[in-house]
Amino acid sequence: xxxxxxxxxxxxxxxxxxxxxxxxxxxxxxxxxxxxxxxxxxxxxxxxxxxxxxxxxxxxxxxxxxxxxxxxxxxxxxxxxxxxxxxxxxxxxxxxxxxxxxxxxxxxxxxxxxxxxx
Numbered sequence: 001x002x003x004x005x006x007x008x009x010x011x012x013x014x015x016x017x018x019x020x021x022x023x024x025x026x027x028x029x030x031x032x033x034x035x036x037x038x039x040x041x042x043x044x045x046x047x048x049x050x051x052x053x054x055x056x057x058x059x060x061x062x063x064x065x066x067x068x069x070x071x072x073x074x075x076x077x078x079x080x081x082x083x084x085x086x087x088x089x090x091x092x093x094x095x096x097x098x099x100x101x102x103x104x105x106x107x108x109x110x111x112x113x114x115x116x117x118x
Contacts, residue, residue, distance in 0.1 A: 077095075088100065
């Protein structure tokens with residue numbers, strides 16, 4: 001399964017679970033650890049756990065077992081590693097604090113400036 005299809009599968013699972021503020025960040029060319037990062041917010045630790053479980057189950061149904069799941073015991077920030085797609089499910093206060101969107105947007109801006117495409 002290619003990374004674009006896997007990213008779409010994760011987004012669909014998050015949407016079906018009523019995930020909030022779902023965002024996809026294309027990190028190809030910025031890092032070798034993944035092609036996409038998918039971020040979503042849950043309303044509580046229980047909701048975050050349910051969202052992460054939906055992503056895991058959807059990937060298993062598609063024949064791909066996740067490489068790993070971290071943070072499920074706490075439920076504030078859960079990372080589901082789907083090889084080329086990293087899914088971050090976070091409570092809003094944790095997401096606001098770490099602000100991964102801004103971190104990766106800054107990296108994208110620097111990449112564009114370095115390549116002269118700004």
